[in-house]
Amino acid sequence: MSARIKKITTLCIVYLHTVLLSACNITQFNQPSPAQLAQQGNFIQAKQNVTQNYNKTGNDRLLYHLEMASLLQLEKNYLESNEQLAVALTLIESFYTQSVTELALVQFSGPTYSTYKGKAYYLPQIHIMKALNYNALAKLHPSDSGHYYDAALVEMRQLDVFLSQLKAQTGGYDVKQDDNFLSKKVYQLLKPIFAPSDLLENIDYKDDAFAHFLSGVLFEQSGEWDAARLQYERAMFMYENGFSQQYKLPEQIAEQTRLGLIRVMRRAGGYDSQLQALKPTSEHEAASAANVTLLQNIGIAPKRKQLNLLLRADTESKALVMTPILLGNHKERQAQMRWFQMLHADTSIFDMMQNYILGDVGDVAMGALTKRLPLGPLWEDAVKLGVVDALQFGARISVTYLEPLDNQVTHSEVWLNGQPLTTLLPYHSVSLLTLQDALKQANTEIHAALSREILKALSARKALHKVGFEQNDLFGNLAKLTSSVVNAVTASADTRQWQTLPAEIRVAQLSLPTGEHDITIKTYLRSGHIIEQSEHITANDAMSLWHTRTFMKAQSEQASLTNSTLNME
Incomplete structure (x- = not known):
């Protein structure tokens, strides 16, 4: 018995x-995420989701402000979005100590009991989002545009300081690195025992070519040619020397960034010898005459x-x-x-x-x-x-x-007066950044x-x-x-993340006659569906930056897509 x-x-x-x-x-x-709810157009429910799941004073307080900032930007409430982002920046700066009590809780209970401090690539995204918000406010309030454009440049200068520190720590995309480079030696000593070693090589977040490119656009828009030149130059160098390869971006990106560099060097004047080194042709000169930059944030990160x-x-x-x-x-x-x-x-x-x-x-x-x-x-x-x-x-x-990773997009185009003008190309993959x-x-x-x-x-x-x-x-x-x-x-894993980040960032620089234009961005999906987003923009003598957010809705919803998915300012 x-x-x-x-x-x-x-x-x-x-x-x-x-x-x-x-x-x-x-x-x-x-459980639906705030990003999934926003993708369905349920912004009120998305904000309720954030309030219910993230405490403004708890361990997830950083995510509360980041998610709220993203949702407010989608609602075109740019000032409040930036207020939330400013709080997020302050929190990140304060997250440099960890209490003994918190360490004990993490050891015996799990990582979710610790304060969520974000990822290294969050800070650039915060500065970029704030700059885009200020750029949008300048378009909405022409009488105060100078103030808002200056505020956008302040964000990019602060971002440049962070990226310089990051490059100093990681080595960046310096092609002079060789087998004796210190970080490579350290990596060999600390080679992981679980994952295959070749899987984890060259996937560090060590600089951000897209951030430098966008900074170049914003400086160009404000007529600061030398600052724009420096940022375009850095972006071009990184795209050519590893950034494009790391994030699976098309080869044309480096060449398009080169055109931006040629354009601002011509505007600034005094760079004849440098321009000769860049070997601009008549084709370059025509293509570099762009005066509009369109930035398309697509989908949501994995x-x-x-x-x-x-x-x-x-x-x-x-x-x-x-x-x-x-x-x-x-x-x-x-x-x-x-x-x-x-x-x-x-x-x-x-x-x-x-x-x-x-x-x-x-x-x-x-x-x-x-x-x-x-x-x-x-x-x-x-x-x-x-x-x-x-x-x-x-x-x-x-x-x-x-x-x-679920990339539903085959390509996206800019149309004017019923005719395609140019293609928006991937300048950054936030999905691959998140995966790596x-x-x-x-x-x-x-x-x-x-x-x-x-x-x-x-x-x-x-x-x-x-x-x-x-x-x-x-x-x-x-x-x-x-x-x-x-x-x-x-037992639990730390699955916390900034969920409303886009999956991919696409860019087109094109030349339009100065004045008002009604453009359409067509995003072609693998399913055969096309998302169309139309907006009224203004082209100036110099550069003008506009941005949009495109969500991938369910097939049954594609026919009813409206400007609620568009945030072009």
């Missing part, structure tokens, strides 16, 4: 453990989601084994598996050999579905520390993954998650030992299961 009870208990333990692990945080998959892993101790192979727990719909489960295989699975020749040596042929076949961490001689230390016993019923490890940042942080994140859950499991076993539940009998196993379930429920 006791054997039967033991068998039933064991089956219940396995069943309950599996159900509870699978049930944890499943609500993450169907969303960070939670990937759950089951961690257990394998006594036969003396290793810790991680297996993904796939949740959500078919597309989400497939994405989780691909992310795991890309970053963590035992798929290299070395990993396969390790599995073959430590396990059996089945382990080799399962390599794509598991990650094995052989402890070797450290196994006995793990036993003495109680790690093996603590992982008797497994532990849930939670890390983030990024949903697959997630890849770069993946190893650090999983290391921290492993350490956190093992420490939690050990702490729970010590607590059970003190009250006499360390035995492997019915009550002891149930007590251990309970502690494992509690730890599983509290």
Whole structure:
């Protein structure tokens, strides 16, 4: 009878453990984000979502102001948008210390208990958004345009200081780097042990060619030719020497930036020798006569989601084994598996050999579905520390993954009087920037998650030992299961992000007769649908900057698209 009870208990333990692990945080998959609500035109509901999910004084206060700023910009409430962005900048500047209490909470509860401090690439996006808001206000209030244009330039000067510091830290896109470059040596020393090394090479955010290009446009618009020249020159250099390659941008971008450089050098005068070095032709001269810049922010950046892993101790192979727990719909489960295989699975020749040596042929076949961490001689230390016993019923490890990039756009064009004028080309991919940042942080994140859950499991076993539940009998196993379930429920990944950022930034510089024009931007989707956005703009003798936001709506909504998706100012 006791054997039967033991068998039933064991089956219940396995069943309950599996159900509870699978049930944890499943609500993450169907909750709409502020960006998704804005994409549907539900700005009121989007702002309510921000208010409900982010506390203005809590750990997510930075995201509250960033998301509100984006939504206010879409509503053309530029002044309030900039007020929110100013608060966000102040918060980022203040986030340089972390309390001991917060560190303890993160160690034993999870990263979501810490203050969200944003990403390195958020600050440039904030300055860019503020500058575009000021640019829009200048168009809306011609009598105060000088004040607003000056404010936009202040943002770009502040951004230039940040980018200079970033370049000093990372080396930027300096083509003089070689095998002896210090950062490369440091990288070799700190080469990750999980993800393939070649996957994480050359994906650092180390400067921003698009930010320099946009700065050049804004300085050109204000007639500051030398400042514009410097920014165009920096942008051209970066596009030519790695930025375009890193973010998969077309080769024409560097050439178009060169045309901007030629244009402002001619305007400034005194650069005859430099112009000869640039080898401008008559074709260059005609093409560089642009006086309108159109900036199109497209879609929304990919969303960070939670990937759950089951961690257990394998006594036969003396290793810790991680297996993904796939949740959500078919597309989400497939994405989780691909992310795991890309970053963590035992798929290299070395990993396969390790599995073959430590396990059996089945382990080799399962390599794509598991990650094995052989402890070797450290196994006995793990036993003495109680790690093996603590992982008797497994532990849930939670890390983030990024949903697959979904570029629905084939191309976008500028039309005037029923005729196509030019194509808007991708000048930056925020989607790839987000992906590369997630890849770069993946190893650090999983290391921290492993350490956190093992420490939690050990702490729970010590607590059970003190009250006499360390035995492997019915009550002891149930007590251990309970502690494992509690730890599983509290495990979480930090999926926080600025969700309303665009997926891609496209730009066109064109020449129009001075005066008023009604233009149309046509965005062509892979589905065959076309999004049309029309707006009234003014072309001046010098440069004039206009910007828009294009959302990818569901196919059934395409026919009813209106200027609510357009924000061209």
